[in-house]
Amino acid sequence: MAIDTTPSQVATSALQAIPFGSMIGGPLKACIEAQAMAAQTSWQFIQEVGLNIDPKTGQKEAVNVSFQFMQNGRMVQLNVPLLTIVPIPYIAIHDIDINFKANISASSSSVSEQSSSSALDAGAEITTGLKVGPFHMDAKMNASYSSKKDSKATQESKYSVEYTMDVAVKAGQDSMPAGLAKVLELLGSSLDVSDPEGTLEVSARDLTLPNEKNAKVTLIATYKNNKGIFEPKSIKISGVTGNVSDDSVVFELTEARDYTVVAGKKEVKVKVHSAESDTKADTPNS
Template sequence: MSRAVQELKQIPFGYLIGEPLKAAVEAQAIAAKTTIEFIEKVGFVPADEDQDMLFIDETKDADAGTVRNVTFKYIKKDENNADVEHSLSVPILSIVPIPVLRIDEVTIDFTAKINDTIENTTKTGFQLTADVAGKYKSWWSPISLEFRTSMKYETASQVSARYTRDYTMSIHVRAVQDDIPAGLSRVLDILESSIKESKVAP
């Protein structure tokens, strides 16, 4: 088994994939809690300012308190074409966007690039040199020869190994404004129907 395969087996894919998904689930839970807190703090008047009206007792139904309204005063002509001051009481939750975020997509890209290279280089050299020389000597040895030879043999072997690892990981999270839940939509319809206009008493 190559070293690259062993290296891949040691990568904790369960952790690399599981942790981002776990974080996405936790982020979704935080987003839901943020929506609840927004509705609680913006849309209702608590009976006791020192208590969390929705989570006082987790074993009982939550008491949201009284709907918080915003009142507008303006001048409007009546049936006699006279300017009369009117007021309009509107539940705040019916005029502000409620944040309902949802984790729509989580993309995990993991790239492992492993290079395991072994290079074996062998160099061989051979060199042979021969010299022959002759000369005349005395009568009993009229000829003299000289023979010289040299031989050179060289060999060189080189082995080089290169091992590189490159890991990259990117996580893309896409959150969108989700549709309002059916129950909350029904509440908003009721709040909208409670909007009323009245004349301001002189």
């Protein structure tokens, strides 16, 4: 009987039919998608936790945490960008291990059975007689032949395919990108200790008006609110209009009198006197 090669052919076909591309590429694609989701989560965290959007201008600005504490005998306020004191989730996949195992078994069995018999039935009868003296003998012979042929054959084949795959993914908190690290460095350098009521500074508190026609003196005022932000538009002097210059306001004072510079909850008194009055004050009585 010829050797049955069906099992080896079945095993080879089953091995070729295993979807290696899907089985190996599937976990890799899933890891790439997971990494993209992690990056998106980090960006959403920064937007939702660390940034505020001005409803009027649509501009984004960092969220600051402000709290007060005692320093050198007075109450001060510390303004800290929130992103510098909370951990930003930045998960990255470091290793991907894919272990694949295929188990293919195939078997074939065949049974062949053949039996044959032959018989020929042919009837022939021969009768003979023989007489010897007073005796007489008769002989009778029969002959027959039969032929018969039977055959039987059975064949059985079976196979099974089994494959398993183990996927191990290792991930953890990764170092921040250089751009994000630089942003946090800049935010960290912006830490500021300020007065809870703001800080108002003037260039001088005592000014002398020259003794000449159309005389005037210049006063420069600067104000920071309790968050440490310059607010030049908050600086006012009653009856005097100032001009904003960068973070300060410049006032031209033309009258010899007392002025009050106001910004937020802060007030600073400024005295302007004329040179003529100073001269009279310095001249002794005759």
